Amino acid sequence: MxxxxxxxxxxxxxxxxxxxxxxxxxxxxxxxxxxxxxxxxxxxxxxxxxxxxxxxxxxxxxxxxxxxxxxxxxxxxxxxxxxxxxxxxxxxxxxxxxxxxxxxxxxxxxxxxxxxxxxERPRGGINITGTRPAGIYTAGQAQRYLNIDGYMVGKRVFILGSGDIGLIMARRMTLEGAKVVGVAELMPYSNGLPRNMKQCLEDFNIPLYLSHTVTEVFGKDRLEKIEMMEVDENRNPIPGTEQDIDVDTLLLSVxxxxxxxxxxxxxxxxxxxxxxxxxxxxxxxxxxxxxxxxxxxxxxxxxxxxxxxxxxxxxxxxxxxxxxxPQGEPLRIQNGNQVSYCVPSQFYPQDPAEKVTVYFRVRTPLDKGTLVIRSGDKIIRSVKKRKLVPSVMEEALLLKKDMEGLTEPITIEIAEE
Amino acid sequence: MVKELVCVNCPLGCRLTVEVENDQVISVSGNSCPRGEEYAKSECIRPARILTTTVRIEGAIHRVLPVITEREIPLDMVMEAMDAVRGIHVKAPVKVGDVIAADLLGTGVNLVAARSMDRV
Incomplete structure (x- = not known):
């Protein structure tokens, strides 16, 4: 070999x-x-x-x-x-x-x-009911067809999910002459970067429907229309809010x-x-x-x-x-209050790396809070933060001296005010 | 009057607070670099954006070449610029930064290749 x-x-x-x-x-x-x-x-x-x-x-x-x-x-x-x-x-x-x-x-x-x-999470991953017509793409798939292969995928477009690729495709399809009818987001807040909300949707007057989702698709060979519904705080569709929208293309940015x-x-x-x-x-x-x-x-x-x-x-x-x-046994770097994940998630207290940037995301938008890095009861560092949103990755810094000789896992958490 | 803006220059998306009086920007805060201040000023007078799109290319690995304006052009001219760019066809090879359309619509801004493409 x-x-x-x-x-x-x-x-x-x-x-x-x-x-x-x-x-x-x-x-x-x-x-x-x-x-x-x-x-x-x-x-x-x-x-x-x-x-x-x-x-x-x-x-x-x-x-x-x-x-x-x-x-x-x-x-x-x-x-x-x-x-x-x-x-x-x-x-x-x-x-x-x-x-x-x-x-x-x-x-x-x-x-x-x-x-x-x-x-990209595909249609099968979110269980939209209905037929299986052409015209339903993931946003990145449509992006590849358009920007690398040079083909437009549709003329009247609806976008499910406010992830960045979806927002960027809303602008891109608009520039290429398509009508982007709207973007629906299941959560009560956008999942895209603030700059993309501004320059991809607001610049082109594309409406964003927060707390809405696509519940059904219609069409035999080609997509003809979608059904959109508002969702409650548990993300369940609210009966009576059904709204049909005529489109030939649905992009998924979910x-x-x-x-x-x-x-x-x-x-x-x-x-x-x-x-x-x-x-x-x-x-x-x-x-x-x-x-x-x-x-x-x-x-x-x-x-x-x-x-x-x-x-x-x-x-x-x-x-x-x-x-x-590395020498010795590793300890965990774990998620605390409001933190949905931490990467890396382990360190070696007997042989720590020089400097580690731990990337994390918050679970829900927070106007302000304090990032607390602790090991058991020992506070390693706390940093005041403003405007924390799940769509923006945050960083927590660990120095060699912070990790050296610790006997308990490190917890990354946000203390809410 | 105080305006709240989101800077679009980079993915940081700084939240800017702009003080405007008689169409004049008095102060900008919340920016983390000088681009934020420039953005706030132009946004309050005539918003401008970088335009990125593609043009047809012959003899290359792909059918289209990505292109980008060297600087921002007025946002209200973006759709007109797309019409002007739509008719452009180029031939490989192209080098990143090659001028594809000089002085786009009299803006003084060049449209350039966003990447190189060899002849294949």
Whole structure:
């Protein structure tokens, strides 16, 4: 069997950043495996601007952001296999892939970095009743058809879910001449970034229906209309609020889920709150030598954070390749009041990483609150916060001295006022 | 008069408080960078946005090339700009930053390629 020091699965924003970081740290024998015909991942279809203000101090479009990393990978002579699908991952780090040139190949890696991205929750995941006509797409699928393949998917459009891709597609379809009739959001607040509420909906007078959902679709060959209903505080449709809307296209922007079948296959322990793997303060999963980062770990709202996190995971892999596993037994970093998830979710009190940024999200919008980081009764740090919303990822910083010698798990929580 | 705005420059989405008197911006607060102040001023006078879309491309890996305006153009000209851009066809190869349409609709802003595409 062929052997390689490190394999990175996925050549998108996370995979490219991880690859460049490995090379810069002297890990030469690496392989990036990408299923698409070119590297760059989902950024290639995100043609809107707003990427890179943290990483490059510039406002770039998605493809321009990707191109910078593709160039860096080229300069570092990163080997990227395109049109190549990973079909198997084992706990002892054997990666099986398939492509048209080589057929099925197995490679043994000393370290594996999962940079596999996420997928969109499909219609089947939200149980809309009715027929099965053409014209129902996930927002990202429509985005790919329009921005990469150059096809419009419809003329009169309704969007279910106020996730960012849905909002961005509302604007994009409007610019291309479609009529976007409205956006329905199940929750009483928007799930998109505030800037997208402004520049994608308000700029084009597209109505947003909060606490509403699509309950049925109609049409034989092509979608003809949808039924929208208002929902109560338990998210159940309220009888009598049915409203029919004539549209030929329904876009679903109802959630992103880390792609996790390879992690499952390798027996990696999964975190039910992120639906991605549990990782420690070096981004190593529960299986030794397998690391995870990017949207395949938890869904981010900024690519800049994906880039940073993937570099951290690559540094974790470098440390593992050079020094092996951290010393001692790990302790949990766990969700406290109002916190829906924390990543990373483990640390090593006898051998902590230098500096760990814990990413978390709040459960419901809060005007103000105090972020409290504690271990048992000991308060490590507390920071006042304003305007906390579930759609915006928050950070909690842990320094080496904060973690060193702790005997109880760390809890990240919001003290409400 | 005090206006509350959300800055659209980057995903931080800073919430800006703008004090306006007689169509003049007196003060801007809540921004975390100078772009926020510029945004607040233009938003209160004539809102402007970066436009991103695609143009047809021949001889490349894909049928369309993503394009972007180098700077903001007035929001009220965005639909007209889309009509102007719709007719543009380009041929590969294209390099990121290549000018696809100079001085779009007399705005003084160039429309440029958002990525490179080789000839295939």
């Amino acid at each position: 062929k052997k390689v020091q490190a394999i990175i699965i996925g050549g998108g924003s996370a995979g490219l950043s991880a690859a460049v970081t490995l090379k810069k740290n002297g890990i030469e024998d690496i392989l990036v495996i990408e299923k698409d015909e070119e590297p760059g991942g989902i950024l290639e279809q995100c043609i809107h601007n707003g990427f890179g203000l943290h990483t490059f101090k510039e406002q770039l479009s998605g493809p321009a952001y990707a191109e910078r990393f593709i160039r860096m990978a080229e300069e570092q002579n990163v080997r990227i296999l395109l049109n190549t699908m990973v079909t198997k991952l084992t706990a002892d780090r054997v990666v099986e892939y398939v492509n048209p040139e080589e057929g099925t190949v197995q490679v043994q890696a000393d370290a594996v970095i999962l940079a596999v991205g996420c997928y 959630g992103l889920i880390p792609e996790n079948h390879l992690a499952d296959q390798a027996g990696i322990k999964m975190d039910p709150s992120t639906k991605g793997p549990f990782v420690d303060d070096r981004y190593m999963t529960s299986v030794e030598g397998i690391f995870a980062c990017g949207n395949g770990l938890h869904v981010h709202d900024l690519v800049d954070y994906v880039t940073l996190q993937a570099a951290k995971a690559a540094e974790g892999a470098v440390s593992y390749l050079q020094n092996g596993k």
